[in-house]
Amino acid sequence: MKIALLGYGKMGKTIEKIAIERGHIIVLKVDKDDTSYDVSQADVAIDFSIPAAAVNNITNCFNANVPVISGTTGWLDHYETMVDLCKEKNGSFIYSSNYSLGVNLFFELNKKLAKMMSTVEGYDVAMEEIHHTEKLDAPSGTAITLAEGIIEISDKKSWKLDTGDHNTICITSKRIDKVPGTHTVTYSSKVDDIEITHTAHNRSGFALGAVIAAEWLQGKKGIFGMKDVLGL
Ligand SMILES: NC(=O)C1=CN([C@@H]2O[C@H](COP(=O)(O)OP(=O)(O)OC[C@H]3O[C@@H](n4cnc5c(N)ncnc54)[C@H](OP(=O)(O)O)[C@@H]3O)[C@@H](O)[C@H]2O)C=CC1
Numbered sequence: 001m002k003i004a005l006l007g008y009g010k011m012g013k014t015i016e017k018i019a020i021e022r023g024h025i026i027v028l029k030v031d032k033d034d035t036s037y038d039v040s041q042a043d044v045a046i047d048f049s050i051p052a053a054a055v056n057n058i059t060n061c062f063n064a065n066v067p068v069i070s071g072t073t074g075w076l077d078h079y080e081t082m083v084d085l086c087k088e089k090n091g092s093f094i095y096s097s098n099y100s101l102g103v104n105l106f107f108e109l110n111k112k113l114a115k116m117m118s119t120v121e122g123y124d125v126a127m128e129e130i131h132h133t134e135k136l137d138a139p140s141g142t143a144i145t146l147a148e149g150i151i152e153i154s155d156k157k158s159w160k161l162d163t164g165d166h167n168t169i170c171i172t173s174k175r176i177d178k179v180p181g182t183h184t185v186t187y188s189s190k191v192d193d194i195e196i197t198h199t200a201h202n203r204s205g206f207a208l209g210a211v212i213a214a215e216w217l218q219g220k221k222g223i224f225g226m227k228d229v230l231g232l
């Protein structure tokens with residue numbers, strides 16, 4: 001596949017390495033100063049840029065009829081607009097807050113645990129995410145997906161950063177040195193805690209998942225998620 005990398009930072013560079021190992025060619029690398037670029041030569045574009053650039057990058061791909069894998073987090077207020085544009089342009093689109101196989105299994109485990117916990121009394125749920133100090137958004141996209149998974153099943157109505165109550169899941173965000181991404185969901189009662197944690201050791205799992213998603217999207221039209229890609 002001919003791949004365009006929209007965002008050539010920590011993730012863009014890791015994706016480049018894995019894509020080349022899997023026999024793909026990088027035909028375009030877009031960074032902050034590349035304001036006008038032509039993505040139309042690519043079979044697929046992979047966007048890991050910054051929250052403020054994601055909508056513009058995804059729009060450029062739909063306008064050029066190029067399938068797009070979106071990994072950037074922190075722009076989801078505009079997700080429905082991008083879905084509508086994808087439908088209007090008959091495009092191909094995958095967004096996932098986290099492309100790693102491990103986290104996608106963790107998303108399923110989180111929902112199973114939430115279902116189990118909804119049958120007992122005395123526990124309250126909270127979440128913690130830890131990332132490197134360069135991260136621009138908080139809470140992480142992955143923490144938001146985990147919270148949405150719990151909200152689907154429990155009597156929690158929403159999530160909030162650093163605060164919570166009976167109706168709200170408290171998500172605590174910590175920023176420490178070079179941590180690639182750690183997410184913990186904790187159910188606490190007066191007598192014990194139940195915790196599940198996913199710890200990324202590096203960025204290779206995210207990058208491999210994004211390349212696998214790009215391969216999977218070839219020849220498909222519509223809007224998909226990693227659940228579709230992984231058959232979960
Ligand atoms: N879904 C997932 O699985 C994962 C998602 N992420 C998300 O991916 C995003 C990128 O993460 P990461 O690589 O660690 O961050 P980096 O800061 O290392 O990289 C972001 C890159 O985007 C560049 N950039 C800035 N403006 C634009 C623009 N207009 N168009 C294209 N690129 C631009 C930056 O350039 P410059 O440095 O010059 O400003 C930088 O090189 C984040 O939103 C992060 O949360 C990260 C890991 C996994």
Ligand SMILES: O=C(O)C1=N[C@H](C(=O)O)C[C@H](O)C1
Pocket residue numbers: 073097098131132135139140141142143180181182
């Ligand atoms: O910025 C990061 O680094 C990461 N961002 C994603 C998120 O916001 O959930 C995924 C991963 O945790 C790493």
